[in-house]
Amino acid sequence: MAQPEHQIEDIIALFNQCFLQPYNTRLVKGGDEPIYLPAGPGQPNHELHFAHGFYRSALHETAHWLIAGAARRQQVDFGYWYEPDGRSAEQQMIFEQVEVKPQALEWILSVAAGIRFQVSVDNLNGEATDSNPFKQAVYQQVLTLIQQGLSTRAETLRLSLCHFYGQSEQLTPEQFDPLSL
Known part of the structure; x- marks a missing residue:
């Protein structure tokens, strides 16, 4: 049996099948920077945005979401800091x-x-x-x-x-x- 290729649509569908209903969270193909946005006014679902539509970025951001506890999942980017490239x-x-x-x-x-x-x-x-x-x-x-x-x-x-x-x-x-x- 041939393995499916790794398509962005597939990881999005798999994540959403697992977590949209029980956790009101959906995976979203994002832009330059990944971000997690909790649900709020005008946004009925929590959204986990991964960068550039890269499959590996989707897995990485998903790993952060899977580790974050319930309280962290109510905060933008789980309440963590991010120091961009160029760190000491x-x-x-x-x-x-x-x-x-x-x-x-x-x-x-x-x-x-x-x-x-x-x-x-x-x-x-x-x-x-x-x-x-x-x-x-x-x-x-x-x-x-x-x-x-x-x-x-x-x-x-x-x-x-x-x-x-x-x-x-x-x-x-x-x-x-x-x-x-």
């Missing part, structure tokens, strides 16, 4: 600490979708830093998530991706190679 080494270290869990979950979702994951330090114009500790932290977080089990929402989407893309439902450490980062 100190700012980059803080960014990486915040990004470990979302990127680990994104990696798990990428495996479920059958696409290659690439860790992102998202600081092309900033001070150069060693990304190896961050990569190792993301890998260790993947192992922790596998051991502890995913949240109900994360597991719902993971299984939906597995079914749609014909991937195994099993989630094992052997599916993740730290040298591929």
Whole structure:
């Protein structure tokens, strides 16, 4: 059986099938910058916008949404700060600490979708830093998530991706190679 190609419309449909009704949240192809907008006047649904219509951006923003608790999902961008590209080494270290869990979950979702994951330090114009500790932290977080089990929402989407893309439902450490980062 041939696997479906990775189309933006598919990830949007899968997310919305899983979360539009129970969480009043829909995934939206966005513009230059991703953003999460809670429902409010003139906007009946919470909206998770991913950047440029990129499939990987959709998975990354979805990972942030899956991690955010109920209170955070009532705030624009979950109430988090974002320091854009061009960060100092100190700012980059803080960014990486915040990004470990979302990127680990994104990696798990990428495996479920059958696409290659690439860790992102998202600081092309900033001070150069060693990304190896961050990569190792993301890998260790993947192992922790596998051991502890995913949240109900994360597991719902993971299984939906597995079914749609014909991937195994099993989630094992052997599916993740730290040298591929």
